[in-house]
Amino acid sequence: MNIIEHIYHVGDLKTLNGLECNPYLLIDGEEGVLFDPGSKLDFEIVLENIKKLIDIDKIKYIVLHHQDPDFCSSVPLFENAGVKAEIVTSWRTMTLVQYYGIQSEYYLLEEHEHELVMGSGRVLRFLPTPYLHFAGAFATYDTKTEVLFSSDLFGAFSNNSTLYADDEYMDKMLAFHEDYMPSNSVLRPVMDTLSRISITMILPQHGSIINKEIPKYIKALRTLECGTLLTPIKKNLLASGGHLRIFNDLMKRLMALYGREKVLAIFRSIDAITISPEEKITEYAGNPVEVFNTILDEIKAQAGMIWIASIEPYVRKLTATYEIQMPTVFESLIKKMGQENEKLQEMNQSLEQTIKAVNERLNKNSITGLFNEVFLKSLLMEELGNENWRDIGAFACIDIDSFSNYKLLFGLEEENIALNNMAYILKEQFGYNAVFKMESTDFGVYLKGYDRRDLIEKMEEVRILISKSELFLAKITVSIGIAFPDEIKLDLSSSEMTATQYMELGFTRLRGAKRAGKNRVCSVGQEELASVLAKSVLIVDSDRTNAEVLKTFIEKLGAEVLIAEDGYQAFEMAEENLPNVIITEINTPKLDGFLLKEKLSSNSKTKNIEVIYLSFQKDEDSVNRALELGVTHYMKKPYLLSELLGLVKRNIKEVN
Missing domain, CATH: 3.40.50.2300 (Response regulator)
Known part of the structure; x- marks a missing residue:
């Protein structure tokens, strides 16, 4: 089935326990790229669909977004059928998929700048999505069509699937991610990256194709609380609609997973609740906790433990959000896990409080409240050590010109006020988390999402804004030096040395701005810098x-x-x-x-x-x-x- 500009769905739309697999084929001239060909169970129909579109000897690449059998186990069967393609994947995935008996050569992302350039010049970019849900997971972005092959992300459970996302797809997608994704702290930065990319369509390996309102789905996952140890934002139950809100949310979620008619049949059989012609629960009779238990017991009796297991993460989230008792039907399923998690959470809360107190003292500047240079360097080292280190941001050093004279004129108290006002301006311009109080200069700014020209223009705007500001007792100007991520040297022996050298480049640019007369932005390389330095x-x-x-x-x-x-x-x-x-x-x-x-x-x-x-x-x-x-x-x-x-x-x- 043609999706968009020679990109095809080549799988079977039938589901297996609510989890369908979607292999895709991209045809570009004489080259074909097969994405996540699927399991052994789907092999014959996928191969048949491919042969209708292209000769199998023209399949040059097979992209494996992670190592699960529903993505990869059919690859040896394709090899036996005559497909001779390079396996495009991460080294972590390669380490595991070899055990399926794959014989083909590997095209490792890490060895090719996370890109694949096809014969026509078409570029596929590979976006790391670590721990979603596998350490080596990634998604593929086709720069020609701006289509995202998203792997598990944006996927869904569904027993009533549609090729394209319908009005119920959001609940299906959230149910899948609540169960499979480890935490919001892992999910959020990937969604932040995707929000900055122009995406026309999302093709997940499970669930339905998303071809409209894409920012809405990105935002939903960005804010989703997920994982076993989730800590959702607490809400007042009565102010949110009481138990009726919970019962209706539960029914809606089940409809998304298992179909409207099946779910309505179960809920209409429950005497304790009343369902309106608009298919809403409008009343319940008796104690709400008992009614909640009755609803779940009836679901178990009529649909079995598969339904109960599939909604357990969602019910757990509801009960944690509104601070109500977990229904008894889940006791056998999660009692042991709950006890272990409760103990773990207590330990984690205590540890988090201790860590937070220590970090506040060690990593924050006492005057401005900003994180300090040590913290920024640790952040850079962490990012350099990550699989998606190429997304590292630009680093700018900002120093107040002739600040010693300002301090001599107005004293220590006004010095602190000036620093706080400067911090306020920078936070307003770049956001709180982007600004740091440095030891070797007044301020540092660490930014992502800017290209070189835009960032230089932005820093010039900030420089002028500060020079015109009335927040200071006398006119203040700043000098700014900028280092860019494409200037990072990766041949050093440690991420600490790399981070130090990267920061030093920013300091060097700052010195260049000062030697060139102050109140300047310096962003040039060493040779250009030498020509503007004053002696x-x-x-x-x-x-x-x-x-x-x-x-x-x-x-x-x-x-x-x-x-x-x-x-x-x-x-x-x-x-x-x-x-x-x-x-x-x-x-x-x-x-x-x-x-x-x-x-x-x-x-x-x-x-x-x-x-x-x-x-x-x-x-x-x-x-x-x-x-x-x-x-x-x-x-x-x-x-x-x-x-x-x-x-x-x-x-x-x-x-x-």
Whole structure:
């Protein structure tokens, strides 16, 4: 059956215990792609349907979205029938499907950038859907037709199926996912990814094809509470419609699964409830808990335990949502599991409270309430370790220009207010979970869903918005550096090193924005960056006359020269201006030259700045200490000016 532009349903629409299998065939010129060919039980009819459409030797690929027998067990039979195709799947699925006796070559997603380019240039993109319901599960997106072959996602139980989703399909789909999917925390991020993709049609391996109102189905799964250990949002039973609401919801769900007539026949046989001509339960007689038990007992008596087992997750969700007693008919089915889960939940709740309290202290900034740099780095490491690491986001560093002057003018209290106001602006623009308080710069932003150009434009808008904001006592500007996921280097030995290098790239771009004059967005690579960097030198000396004389000669080299009279001021100026070179006396007030170097080295923004010691103090102990700190150029006053200028010239030349 033709679905859309040479994409065909090649299975049998008959169901087996309410779970039908839908193999699909995509024909592109002389190439065919077979998606999840099905079980051994369906093999003959699927093969017959395929032969009506294409010669089997033109099937070049068989896509296996996961390893279950209803998807894969017929593959050896297709091989015996003469199909010579590559098996397109994840390495986790490959590990298991080999035990069906599959002999064909494998096309592993991880080795091909999660894409398959066909002979015509048509691209199939493979979207990881880990643990939905298998660790190596994925879906396939046809970029030509914008059709999603969704595997188990959007599938359904149904004993009264239709080829295309009807008005009852939502309940069928939710029933399937409540039972098969592990948790909302796994389901939600995949739905977030799908919501950003243009999808014209969803072809699930079970259930019906969804060809309209696709965002509605994505939203329904995004918010679905599912899994054995679900913790749904509590609702007031009376305010929601009382037990009548529960009885009608249960009847509606059963109709979706087993057909209207069968379900109505059972419910009409129950004396304790009244059903209107509109097929709604309008009244019940007696204690509602007893009536609930009566309804379930009658369902068991007339339809058997299969019906009871299929609605158990849904009833469990209802009882948890409205905090009512689970009907007794489920006791034999879930008593042991319930006891274990109750104990597990108690332990988990206690553990979660402890973890939450510790995380709040360790991972949140006390001033802004934002998660900190350590948390962001852990998040990046986690994402890099995931199967869908290619969906990693862009990273932007945002630093308030000349913030040290603002703090000196208005004091600590206003500094905290300014940071909170800045956090407020960024959260408004990017969302709470995207903004972080950093140690090595003021703020970090981690974003998904932006392409390069859109993100640069957005950051420019934010930069201008902040410069015009009236939330601060004086005008504030920011410098911004952006790193993009396609710049990540994956050849490092650990995800920690990769995350560190990725963040460092953002910091480097930020330094570029500052050296180029501040109040800028820098998003260019190293070679382009070098062409826009300003050359600057910081002189640290309490003798202003000596500093001014040296400044005159260095400026002739074409560099901007800054002067600080004590070590503390020097550190703040270095952090704000990121000079190429710091020339410092050893004996400076507040922080001496050694402590200044230690402080510079402990800061991600300033650790790579070249430091030259220029001092009256130079002996074996001080030279050894300088070497330990990584300072290799130590000149004693009086010094040879040409030698010093040569060192400065060499360091500022590196940014030309």
